Amino acid sequence: MLTTRFTEEFGVEHPIVQGGMMWVGRAELAAAVSEAGGLGIITGLTQPTPEDLAKEIARTREMTDKPFGVNLTLTLSINPPPYEEYRHAIIDSGVKIVETAGSNPQVHVEHFKQHGIKVIHKCTSVRHALKAQSLGVDALSIDGFECAGHPGEDDVPGLVLIPAAADKLSVPILASGGFADGRGLAAALALGADGINMGTRFMCTVESPIHQRVKEQIVAATELDTQLIFRQLRNTMRAAKNSVSEEVVEILGKGGRFKDVQELVAGTRGRKVYENGDPEAGIWTVGMVQGLINDIPTAGELVTRIAAEAESVLRRNTALISDPVAVS
Numbered sequence: 001m002l003t004t005r006f007t008e009e010f011g012v013e014h015p016i017v018q019g020g021m022m023w024v025g026r027a028e029l030a031a032a033v034s035e036a037g038g039l040g041i042i043t044g045l046t047q048p049t050p051e052d053l054a055k056e057i058a059r060t061r062e063m064t065d066k067p068f069g070v071n072l073t074l075t076l077s078i079n080p081p082p083y084e085e086y087r088h089a090i091i092d093s094g095v096k097i098v099e100t101a102g103s104n105p106q107v108h109v110e111h112f113k114q115h116g117i118k119v120i121h122k123c124t125s126v127r128h129a130l131k132a133q134s135l136g137v138d139a140l141s142i143d144g145f146e147c148a149g150h151p152g153e154d155d156v157p158g159l160v161l162i163p164a165a166a167d168k169l170s171v172p173i174l175a176s177g178g179f180a181d182g183r184g185l186a187a188a189l190a191l192g193a194d195g196i197n198m199g200t201r202f203m204c205t206v207e208s209p210i211h212q213r214v215k216e217q218i219v220a221a222t223e224l225d226t227q228l229i230f231r232q233l234r235n236t237m238r239a240a241k242n243s244v245s246e247e248v249v250e251i252l253g254k255g256g257r258f259k260d261v262q263e264l265v266a267g268t269r270g271r272k273v274y275e276n277g278d279p280e281a282g283i284w285t286v287g288m289v290q291g292l293i294n295d296i297p298t299a300g301e302l303v304t305r306i307a308a309e310a311e312s313v314l315r316r317n318t319a320l321i322s323d324p325v326a327v328s
């Protein structure tokens with residue numbers, strides 16, 4: 001058993017979190033991760049309405065009585081989702097852990113804390129982590145440049161970002177971006193983190209609700225098969241490299257505006273990738289860590305395997321230290 005500040009403060013067995021994933025983070029996956037002793041997280045905005053989210057939370061609770069969380073991703077958009085109503089749905093459902101990500105979570109953190117909910121804020125820089133800590137969040141997930149989703153604009157990989165964050169923060173830290181196995185968990189702990197957060201690795205599990213062909217494509221892909229889009233718009237996203245991502249990069253590289261790629265990047269097209277199993281149907285996000293993924297286990301098997309492998313890596317590395325008594 002690996003006991004860290006994170007496992008103790010969040011009441012989970014293993015320091016392994018399944019981060020929010022649009023269209024992927026549904027009840028079956030989150031429940032399977034939590035049931036195995038990790039922390040599963042439902043993605044709030046995958047549910048079309050706050051009422052649907054309340055039902056999804058209830059469904060998760062039918063599958064596990066262990067702790068699980070809800071992700072609330074905060075985006076600045078012209079037509080934002082009704083965040084206050086989603087927040088109320090989370091609070092009223094009695095969920096005890098929330099993962100926030102995106103823009104400043106202040107109002108949400110205040111409200112969640114008033115209801116005794118623990119907040120993990122996910123961000124991509126030490127300065128944003130320090131700001132979130134000052135708002136009273138209970139843990140920080142630090143996403144390195146390798147990550148799927150939005151790696152930010154600083155391009156600092158986890159090997160530097162995690163220890164830089166650990167040097168400055170006092171709350172528990174989850175290392176995120178680029179983790180897929182026990183070696184990664186052991187490395188994260190060595191860098192000063194209290195656990196890991198994974199997205200891409202959990203996409204490729206039996207309970208992940210995406211088409212089997214997409215899972216197989218992830219297994220076949222290498223660490224080179226991702227592409228950064230929206231760099232010129234300062235809203236960088238790491239996408240699976242395909243004909244659509246190539247076209248988006250080309251158009252924006254020639255000075256195109258968002259409206260010129262709007263149809264290509266539509267969320268409805270990305271969703272079709274998962275539903276129909278056509279990896280070329282649109283833009284979908286995946287991390288560089290796909291290069292380390294070789295199978296499609298159940299989420300429970302994965303959590304158990306990573307925890308056990310991390311322990312044996314840590315033991316093996318401890319054994320590298322020569323015994324000064326034996327040497328002399």
Ligand SMILES: Cc1cc2nc3c(=O)[nH]c(=O)nc-3n(C[C@H](O)[C@H](O)[C@H](O)COP(=O)(O)O)c2cc1C
Nearest residue numbers: 019020021022101147148149177178198199200287
């Ligand atoms: C398919 C997919 C969808 C994601 N959607 C979200 C999201 O809606 N909100 C969010 O906060 N993070 C989202 N993420 C990011 C993950 O929670 C996590 O931070 C990231 O995947 C870590 O990097 P990794 O993929 O290398 O493990 C998504 C990741 C993936 C793979």
